[in-house]
Amino acid sequence: MRRKIPSTAALISFEAAARHESFTKAAQELSLTQSAICRQIGSLEEFLNVELFRRSKRGVKLTEAGLSYSRRVAQQLDAVERDTLSVMGQQGANVIELALVPTFGTQWLLPRLKDFQQRHPEVTVNLTNRTRPFLFADTNFDAAIYFGDADWSGTAAHRLMSENPLPVCSPALIGNQQQLSAEQIAELPLLQQTTRPYAWRQWFNDRNLNVPRDMTGPRYELFSMLAQAAMHEMGIALIPPFLIQRELAEKRLVVANPHALSSPKAYYLMIPERKVESASLRAFRDWLIEQSHAYELPSR
Structure with a gap:
């Protein structure tokens, strides 16, 4: 027709x-x-x-x-x-179209991606920001990295790592103190992450504290925005340390309290079932799992 x-x-x-x-x-x-x-x-x-x-x-x-x-x-x-x-x-190359959450991509994946390119020069990995699950059938994506519970219909899930965010802030907010107590943190402006609205409530509950204002404060969609706000002394934020390694190393941010927030959710590599046999995706999956395990190992 x-x-x-x-x-x-x-x-x-x-x-x-x-x-x-x-x-x-x-x-x-x-x-x-x-x-x-x-x-x-x-x-x-x-x-x-x-x-x-x-x-x-x-x-x-x-x-x-x-x-x-x-x-x-x-x-x-x-x-x-x-x-x-x-x-x-592409010119005949094997290409992986990868959707992923932005800060994870820029702060954790990109600094390591050169290693994959050196091991698999025949494979090209293109990155596109996506923060929510979607239907693979409606897109050209071959795989996705997202934070959640792996409940994504029609996909094979491969766990990468947990977030385990820590309270971080500008050194100016801590002053001469080594760290802040949960009670002291409760008195500071709390920077909120849009997709983790209960994070501070969960963190204070872990410390047996009931803080009425635990869900108040400016909200930011990306962890990179939270990090910038914290560095500019706008408040204290809960951020996974692997997303701010440079900021911590350069002392632009410091850990205000060593208690990390645990979560049943994690970062996952999601591959649609119809593509699990792809040699390029299998190579990328194995490399990514190796990299994530190598990162988590020292903290165990």
Whole structure:
């Protein structure tokens, strides 16, 4: 059955004309004549049986339908361009499209990824930020790293590591003290992590404290944001130490109290069941588990 899709040339001409709201500028951008742009858009309007532009002596202006359609066309053309560049860049290489939570990717995975590249130069790993589970069937992702309970339908889960966050802050908040008691921490501004809303409550409960304001304070979506806020003396934050190794080493952040918050949740590598036999993914899985175990081993 033939698809009901206009010509690519017409869509590209329309997208450029809609973006500029000018046939002349679209023609200049695409190295075409203005009459060629007019013909392409005219054929598109005829195909759709919808007026996309209102013409006047002063120029053209998108109709309501034209504005709506232009936004959708632009998104689809961008997606086609990304996919095309991706295929051109692969040149037959084995590519893993990995979705992962951002701070874990930048602070823990990326500093180690060179080792995987050296061991498996035939495999390319592309990273994209995703903070929530999704349907693999609706995306081009081959695997994902996320923090949770491994309850992700249609996937094989491989545990990497726990978070075990510690209270950290700027050295200025501690002053000359070696550490702060739970009672002292309760008096400081508590920096909250959006996806861990009960973290401070759980930490204080572990210390047998009931702190009425344990869920108050500014909220940040990423641990990297929490770290920046803590370094700027805005309060104290619960952050997994493996995400702030450099900040701790350089004393821009210090551990305010050695009690770590334990959690049944962990970081997992999730691979869709239909891809578990992929040689590239198996190599990446084995390397990633090796790296995570090597990191956790010294703390046991």
